[in-house]
Amino acid sequence: MATPPTAFVAGATGYLGRALVYELAQRGARTVAHVRPDSSRSGQWKERFDAAGAEILALAWEHEPLLAALRQLRPTHVFCTIGTTRKSARVEGLQGSIYEEVDFGLTRLLVAACTELEHPPRFVYVSSLGTRENSRGAYLRARWRAEEAVRTSGLPYTIARPPIITGPGRDEPRPLERVGAAVMNALSRVGGLLGAQRFAARYRATDAEELAYGLVHAAFNYTTIDRVLEAEELRYRTANDREYYLPKSRRDADRH
Ligand SMILES: NC(=O)c1ccc[n+]([C@@H]2O[C@H](COP(=O)([O-])OP(=O)(O)OC[C@H]3O[C@@H](n4cnc5c(N)ncnc54)[C@H](OP(=O)(O)O)[C@@H]3O)[C@@H](O)[C@H]2O)c1
Known part of the structure; x- marks a missing residue:
């Protein structure tokens, strides 16, 4: 790569987000891991991400600081792996429509900031298997709304629906x-x-490492722009890979 890409990872402290940070950094991308400013483990995250060759950015989930930071970073790729669970919402004291507030609300906030950048980044959104327009249940409904926010943003995007x-x-x-x-x-x-x-x-x-591999592979591939990927396209070995060129003989293999 002539100029290494710059990846901003929201949700970097999660199970998947961490693996994504490692995968991106290992592939040579400038990787910026977003951490909540009030995270009780920010020291620990700094140590872990520093060791992986990634940068850490503690930033409030508010439009202006987010936009200012992104303007400075000029990311080529923004990954969003944000999501809450009933248990973590309870611990945080969130009540009511938690998925609407966190899963949809923070994704929309990040999308909005990205649309104001001079060079729009590719937005890679981690949704969920089973997300559909008429999904039942608060979690999948919020996922659909977040997907729609990404799809209608005008940004180049890739949406992943992992199992x-x-x-x-x-x-x-x-x-x-x-x-x-x-x-x-x-x-x-x-x-x-x-x-x-x-x-x-x-x-x-799937596990975090396989999904991180699949997401990064998809994020740097032009065939996955403006597409929704189901899990079969996010594996170490995808159905599409099997359809790619297979050498017929050892001699053919040596030519490639
Ligand atoms: N787990 C599954 O089986 C599964 C399946 C399909 C899709 N997904 C989706 O895939 C994504 C990644 O999953 P995961 O298992 O890696 O999630 P995870 O480990 O629970 O991590 C979630 C991330 O979101 C952040 N977050 C949660 N609540 C927040 C809030 N109120 N404000 C700001 N940040 C908040 C967490 O930050 P802190 O560390 O600071 O709390 C963490 O970085 C999620 O969107 C999830 O819904 C998960």
Whole structure:
């Protein structure tokens, strides 16, 4: 790459956000990890992200400071992996429409700041499997509204709809997530055995490293601009990769 890209990661302290920061930094992008200014663990994050070669930016979730910081950074890519859960909203004392306020509200805020930049960045939004226009449930409805905010922003975008994201690196246990992943993995195995490989690749649980790989791969690929990607396109090995060139012989392979 002639000029390394600059990536801003919102939600960098989350399970997925961290993996994304590491993946981006490892691939040579200037990576800026956003941390809440009141985070009790900001010292720890600084140490971890410094070690990975990423920068840390503590910034309030307000339009003006966000816009000023983004104007200075001039990001080529903005990743949004923000999301709350009932448990963390309870700990923070949030009440009422928590997904509307956090998942949709903060995404919209970030999108709005990006649209005011002189050079609009590519906006990579992490939504969720199952998000549809008439989704039932507060979580998926907020996801749809956030997707719509991204889609109608005029920014180049990529929306990802991952399945359950689980793995050993999570700070909290989340037993329901693990049970859900086991069920989806069992169904996917059956689907795979019956030849439904795309179904299996869409519903099988993923972990933060695989998803971070898939997101970064998609974010730096022009074929994924202004597209919504389901999980089969966010794996280490995607259905599309298998359709790419396969050498017919050793001699062909040597030519590439
Ligand atoms: N987990 C799954 O199975 C799954 C499946 C599909 C899609 N998703 C979506 O994928 C994304 C990443 O998931 P994840 O499991 O990595 O999430 P996570 O570990 O819970 O991280 C969430 C991130 O959002 C931030 N955040 C939460 N509430 C906030 C608030 N009120 N104000 C500002 N920041 C706030 C957190 O910051 P702090 O660290 O400061 O709290 C953290 O950086 C989320 O949007 C999630 O909804 C998750």
